[in-house]
Amino acid sequence: MPELPEVETVRLGLEPVLVGNRFASVEQRRKDLRFPFPLNFAKRLSGRKVEALDRRAKYLLARLDDGEVLVMHLGMTGRFSIDRANGEKLEPGRFYDEATIAPAHEHVVFHMGDGAAVRYADARRFGYMDLIRQSGLNEHALFKGLGIEPLSEEFTPEWLANRLKGKATSIKAALLDQRLIAGLGNIYASEALHRAKISPYRLAGTIPTKSGKPMPKTIALVKSIKAVLGAAIKAGGSSLRDYRSAEGRPGRFQYSFKVYGQEGKPCRGKGCSGTVCRIVQNGRSTFYCPNCQK
DNA sequence: AAGAACTCCTGTTGGC
C-alpha cells in the first residue's frame, strides 16, 4: 500500500522517536510476517541504539550501533503507531472515526529506552522485517537488483531512455518494476503517466529516444515522476483506508489525485474534456484519460 | 530471459 511518499512520511515520523534512542526490549508476537523473522530478532535488537533511519525504495532502514540494519517493509497494510514517552497516545485513526487497530494485527512492539513504544500492525502481513549486516546490505537479495531512486539526480531522461529501450512491456508495468525505478507504486505510476500525457498502454520501448537523445515524452515522464512524488511527500503522502503518518495524521495527497480512483469523473487535465477510465494491466488497476494520454 | 500469471493474507465494498 504505501509507496515511496508514504514510506518517506513514515520515516520522518519515526525518525525523532528512534534515532539516538535504544531498544529496551522488543515484543515479537508471531514468528513471521510475509517471511519468518530473522533468528533471535527481539534479542538481537535489545540494547541496540539506532544511529540513523534511512529509506531505500519502499524500505525503512534503521542503522544500529552494532553494524546491523533493521530492514522494514510495510507491504500493503503495514502501519506504525507511536506511544510517546510522556504517556500521550497517538493512535492511528485518532483524527478519524475509524476503529483503532485490532490487537490481533499488532505484531511487533518496540519498547524504547526513553519509554516510548513503537507499534507495528499489519492486517495482511505482506510486510516484513529483517536484520542485515550494514556491510553486505547492497549485495543482499532484497537490495541487489533494486532500481534507481526516482528523486535522485541520477534519475534523468537520458537514464530512463536508455533503460526503456527495447522493452516490450507496457510503460505502466515498467514503472511498477522495482528493478527499474524503485519506489513507484500503483497510485503514483498512474498519476505520473497522466501528468506526462502518456497512455499506460504504450509499450515502454516506444517512448525513449531518437538518435540518442531522449524524446519529449521521456523528458516529461521523468519530470512528472519527480513532481508527483515530491508533491506527495510535501502533502504527507496519500491516505486511503489503511495509511496514516506515524503520528496518526492523515496524508493529504489523495485530494490531489487527477486519475487514481477517479473512474467516470471528468479529466482534470488542463483543457481536457475526457473522462477517466479504469483498466486492468497485469492484474492491477490503472486509471487514465484516453483523451489526453497518448 | 523477459513478461505475465499466480500467490501470500485479511478486510471492505458493491451488487443482487
Added chain:
DNA sequence: TGCCAACAGGAGTTCT
C-alpha cells in the same frame, strides 16, 4: 439484511 465476488497502495515465485 445476507451472501459473495471483486478489489485493495506489494512483490517473490513460478509459469510460458
